[in-house]
Amino acid sequence: MKLKASLVLAFGLVAGMAHAATELVIATVNNGHMIEMQKLSGNFEKANPDIKLKWVTLEEGVLRQRVTTDIATKGGQFDVMTIGMYETPIWGKKGWLQEIKTDAAYDVDDLLPNIRNGLSVDGKLFAAPFYGESSMLMYRKDLADKAGVTLPERPTWTQVADLAKKIHDPKNGVYGICLRGKPGWGDNMALISTMVNTYGGQWFDMKWQPQLTSQPWKDAITFYVDLLTKYGPPGSSANSFNEILALTNSGKCGMWVDATIAASFVSDPKQSKVADKMAFAQAPTQLTAKGANWLWAWSLAIPAGSKKVDAAQKFVTWATSKDYINLVGQTNGWATVPTGTRKSTYANADFLKIARFAKAEKMAIDSANPNDSTLPKSPYVGVQYAAIPEFQAIGTTVGQQMSAALAGQKTVDEALKASQNVAERQMKKAGYYK
Missing domain, CATH: 3.40.190.10 (Periplasmic binding protein-like II)
Structure with missing residues (x-):
């Protein structure tokens, strides 16, 4: 026993x-x-x-x-x-x-x-x-006030560019605007896709044909490259979230459009030299507000x-x-x-x-609609991406082309044409169309 x-x-x-x-x-x-x-x-x-x-x-x-x-x-x-x-x-x-x-x-x-x-x-x-998270505009209100500019709750990209021009002061270590340029489907393409949406563009039409050489893409990418070339920090094509967060917290970015999650960091006096000067608005629109802010x-x-x-x-x-x-x-x-x-x-x-940013953050998240994020009707779900398995590879390649255009290694037209070719090849291979 x-x-x-x-x-x-x-x-x-x-x-x-x-x-x-x-x-x-x-x-x-x-x-x-x-x-x-x-x-x-x-x-x-x-x-x-x-x-x-x-x-x-x-x-x-x-x-x-x-x-x-x-x-x-x-x-x-x-x-x-x-x-x-x-x-x-x-x-x-x-x-x-x-x-x-x-x-x-x-x-x-x-x-x-x-x-x-x-x-x-x-x-x-x-x-x-x-x-x-969604995306939002974070900006130095002290610099906007000094320039005599009051931004609306949901500004246009044209208004953002006008303010960037007025506050751009590289001699004193301030750049008008900082935006992602590092290649990646979830990196520079997250921002760029929302810009294209607001210019009335889309990744694919209802027949799954890639639209990368369409006028909205040309207009949006030309604007993006021009904006950062004139009023962005040097080396923007290598900048992602962390690099821009460091620049913003040190007072070097007049404006930044990126993830709402950044608002808690840039308004934290333990992390940011300009915490008390930061203000928040919705992500910029252009021809349409559809797809302006990611989700x-x-x-x-x-x-x-x-x-x-x-x-x-x-x-x-x-x-x-x-x-x-x-x-x-x-x-x-x-x-x-x-x-x-x-x-x-x-x-x-x-x-x-x-959280001074709470209202703007929640508004951005609530207003994002992955089921209706483009002006023309689209066959895919997603704001800053298309929720299909093939998108990861397409988005990564396109991100590399856009980064090359920003760095001046290619023209916008060359980058978009190369992107269109890659996207068409991938979509045909996957059987979306012949």
């Missing part, structure tokens, strides 16, 4: 140890909000002692490549992966993702409708938003083949909950919370007291 009891006890201990060793491997992007999530995840492990978290933190481009390869090949390296609004509907339709199951406490109806819809397929949520959410998803679905669901719901946002606010201050996901964040008095 003693031996039997010992065996039962030993078996129970081993089983308990095995249970305690449930390890979730989480692939995430190397940015401030995600780094903070890792620091605070000890709270989750304390509340769930049977779950241990292992982090794989990667740069954006590397992350996309790794998680795409893993999910397409059913590699099973990750139990939770950080993906965006581009991948979620495509992978959800293919059956590559687990549906996110939430309880009443999670309050899925508190999610901002545009963000929730962008991460759903047929009404089912396939990724939970960690932070959401994105970095989100947590669970691969369909995961063997640890229950534990993964627990973590995903914890990291994207109201409680997590409150934890960040109480631990690090309300200026640092991940925004753009929940209605309750924008109803929180502590957050609103600190």
